[in-house]
Amino acid sequence: MNGSAPPLLTFRDIWKTYGDGETRVNALAGVNLAIDQGEFVAIMGPSGSGKSTSMNIIGCLDTPTKGVYSFMGVDAGALDRSRRAVLRNRYIGFVFQGYNLLPRTTAAENVELPLVYRGVNSRDRRDLAMNALAQVGLQGREHHTPAELSGGQQQRVAIARAIVTRPTLLVADEPTGNLDTARSHEIMSLLTELNGQQGLTIVMVTHEADIAAYAQRTIHFLDGNIASDTAAAMEAS
Amino acid sequence: MLFETIRLALRSVRRNALRSFLTLLGIVIGVAAVIAMITIGTGTTEKVKQDITKLGSNLLTVQALRPMRGGDTNFTPRPLEASDLRGLVDGMENVNAIAPTAQRTVRVVFGPDNLSAQVTGTDNEFFTARNWAILRGREFSESELRSGASACIIGQTVRNQFFGSGDPVDSLIRVGRMSCRVIGVLEAKGTSGFGQDQDAVVMMPLTTFQRRIAGNRNIGQIYIAVQEGASTSDAVLAAQNILRDTRRLTPGQEDNFDVRDMTQIADAMTSTTTVMTGMLGALAGVSLLVGGIGIMNIMLVSVTERTREIGIRLAIGAHEKHILIQFLVEATVLSLLGGLIGIVLGLSLAGLASYTLSIPFVPSLTVIGTAVGFSALIGMVFGFFPALRGARLDPIDALRHE
């Protein structure tokens, strides 16, 4: 891509170790990785290969045991909890497999939530939330609670919540994992649109090849390390 | 932001309305008890003060002291006697009236009716000293007083019970074993601060009382009405000196009598209510502590139940302090709500009590304010630990929580 600009994020020899002694597990074992601004990356690999662990570090929810994770040129692994909270709030949006919306809370209020923690006043919050919901095609459903929405609609609300802050990076761990094929493709078109039109960087975990096909780059994990990376393959050829 | 948080807290309290209400009971009962007790206590004190002011602040009472437990060798008990009265009448200056009294509760009978009345032996000075007017009939005559005649002046309760609206004068009533001619009726006095009917009374000459009711020559109490403008404390000292003389106390002996003015009596009564209020306040404090623990418990449950919610909030950028404040506000709103319900309940109880006991209803803004502040404080103190626990959660663990 634009080779001159520094990458949005880099992993330098990242290790993540859980447990001690007998039960010691290396979820990540010396991963090196760079993702540029505007990329749409799919992460694949068998269960337990370290995909979610990587996503948590990329999303600044977790810190590596060893190695340097830099995000937008900042050593994110060295930041304290509240600085990482600021990074997440300002630059990162999350989409989870299980939607993770607040129950008994309307779609609009769910979408407003990140703005509340940013201190945006309630009128602007309302406007921004309405726009985000319109963008994901949920006009008319603003005042429905998650229980009153289908799985696909709930995931759209979650995407609206992730993009309402105009983040740089969208982190999506199996965003279509709970959806049927038709709904999955709708969500993927939406993500592709966000990536294409707004230049939103997307890193997404998926188990399905046809979902991964929406991304420009696919990274395969195996046993806590990268087994293959289409970007590296391209450079090599 | 804070407004937002309070709205959120109210919503969460409303969602679990029954659970919230049960949690609040401790606080409600504690605050209601404090408010009711203090309000009723203040009302009682007020009523006692009013009654005593009605009696007149220039009234002194003289009583013989009973021997104390332990038996002080310097103390020789002796009832008040005619010689003491004579000494006071001769020696006291600047007084309006000096009235001896002796009292006993006796069954009074008229025809088929009977009631229990406070029977007092005294003289005409009593009506001046206590400011009691005779509504109908007359005072005792000199000869009745001297000879110990069977003449009675009755209170309104006795009159109503026996005679209704009819004229009691010259009727014969039975007081204990003696028969007594009614010569007058007293004006109504109403109920005293201690719930005593001041109109269920029968007055007779002291000599009659001593001979026919008591069977001794003792005087129970002597009332001294000091003139308006004269110093009551000087009068107390004068009465003490006279009585030490008439009772032949040597300089080394302690007083075996007691002279008090009404303000002292008022203070004594008031201090009793204060002690009672204090004790009930302590009880209420325990109840508030229990209420606080209830709040802590329910907040811990709430934090656990909403672990996933906390995870979501942390993931999308909430700081520890946001989560801390959210749950702290929730606990405070909860306990404040309990406080407010408690205040309304307490004031209603106090209102009801003042109505039935006919004491003044004096709600104190200070007490209400303190109750509000205190319940908020309980929420904050007992909500802090659960809130901190929520705030310290790891976002990944919290998100994974089922």
Ligand SMILES: Nc1ncnc2c1ncn2[C@@H]1O[C@H](COP(=O)(O)OP(=O)(O)OP(=O)(O)O)[C@@H](O)[C@H]1O
């Ligand atoms: N909190 C934890 N404590 C202990 N071990 C953990 C923890 N989280 C992850 N692991 C371990 O780390 C390894 C990688 O887990 P990870 O969740 O990253 O896998 P994954 O690739 O996302 O798998 P899946 O496709 O099933 O989601 C696994 O062996 C897992 O058991």
Ligand SMILES: [Mg+2]
């Ligand atoms: Mg996973």
